[in-house]
Amino acid sequence: MKIPILLLLFCSLTTFAEQTNNNTTIDTDESLITVGQLHFSVAMGIGEKTNPLVGGKNIPLYLVPSFQYYRDNFYFDNGDLGYTFFENDQFVVSALTRVNNENSYFSRWHPQNVFLSSAADAAQGIISPDNPAAPTEKIDIDIDIENISKRKWALDAGMQVNWFASDNLSFLGQLMHDVNSIYDGYNGNFKMLYRYKPKTIENLSIQTTLGFDWSSSAMVDYYYGLDEKDYLDYELDEQDKRDHKIDEKEKLVGDNFYQGHSSISPYFKFYAGYHLSKNWKAFFSVNYKHLGSGIKDSPIVDKDYTLTSFIGVSYVFTR
Template identity: 35%
Template sequence: MRFHLRINTCLLLVLLSTNAIAQKQQHISTDELNLSVSVGVGLITNPLYGADNIPLVVIPQVAYYGQNWFFDNGRLGYSFLQSKQHNVSFVSEINPESRFFIDWHPQNIFAFKTTSENEILESLHTDSPRQVNMNNIQKRRVALDAGISYFFVKQQQVFSAQLLHDVNSVYNGYRGSLQWQYHHEFKQLTLKSTLGVNYKSAQLNNYFYGLNSAESIYGEIEVGSSWQPYAKIDARWPVDGVNALRFHLAYYDYSAMDSSPLFEHDYSMTAFIGFEHTF
């Protein structure tokens, strides 16, 4: 059985993805490289027709926080307003939508050169009316987004908002999010519960999930803007000073994208269980 590992920078965000001020609440030191690796079993379900689920086996986590600059699992930023409760930062990151379209070989994690299998096909195959296989459309480019993020911390709660626009003119649109996260501890067990909603502009949705006349026998199909809720829970149980049991479960709603014939399912889930080692 052929084993494809689809992975991009957004996979690095799926575990321990928080902001600078929240990280300080979790006692991550500044001016130090924080490196850990989670090894286990998991997957990200791909909601598109003809797509494979994305296996999760080895998930590296890399973070560095200076006095203002920080890098956190693929998210590069600069905090220009910091206080005990408030943080405003300029941030940049790879747009996560491309994770459903791009195949990267596992060696790509270690910077080995590889080639993509996702080629443009000359003919269109449809399984049934209003269903388009994602392997039969043109490749979607990787977009780099940048913008402003704001965080408000109150005891164990973190409220955040961000607004990002693509800076390499891939889809010429923007996306935003509102999120609430609650950190709670039960003896040694640490839990993070998250509720949020993503806003995606029509330009973003049209680029990734719309179809042009060459890709669809139905003619050009556009997808409007969308509000998409999500929920996550993350658990960590320390085994010793450097090892811990890790569990992560997330649900992302895509029901607002029902006008796109690329979608087989109206949701995507992420599930992972394994061990985390901190270096």
């Protein structure tokens, strides 16, 4: 879905709502939540999250539920299960756990023809210089999903600090570690969030977020690396064998190993929500993330970004 089309749809929706709303003011403050009350919303609309993996299928977004439940210290917010142990006017410090969602790309990954080029790798110095028979032409090796080891879901736990610098400006920092030792590494997130409510359109709220995700080399390597556990199937025809004089399968496979390294992936997010009534809201969201080099250099990644966009309406069942 093209972003301009989504924006046009959103503007049409809000203009229509503005004309039919009789200037009713609705409480649009979503930064506060009622303690002890289960908040359940459903978003309905059109959107997708792109999949950067080679042959990866984009993740469609049509119907998305949202749950929040906060107590004085304990909270659950869309997959984050946390406990706040320090809170003052500006700072909130919490311990939390959640499922690492890096594997969501792999669960929708069905590569068919992923080509690794041993010639290109040679140019990058991956092939041993003491091999006089280093190939000079491209050899295609298929990565078959059946032969790539299955990536597992990791459960992360860590700390989060929220800094509410003002009513409009807040910062969030997170440092997480996988507690079930799937990748034995860390990941972090830092973002700045700015909320804006135009005075001329009372029911409209706008949110912009600027931040970055950091992934340790262990995490990047687990999800985006290629090594012994990933059996790279390939077929060389007789011509290839004659030209390149390569018949050592292990060597060729080994040449195409990829070791991931720590990555910083910056992102920008824009969100605009227009309250049509107390329970209904039209909203538009777009999130662009530029993948760090440790991820995008992987042979199984062919896009250097992810783009998540959504336009639709949401209904909150409790408010």
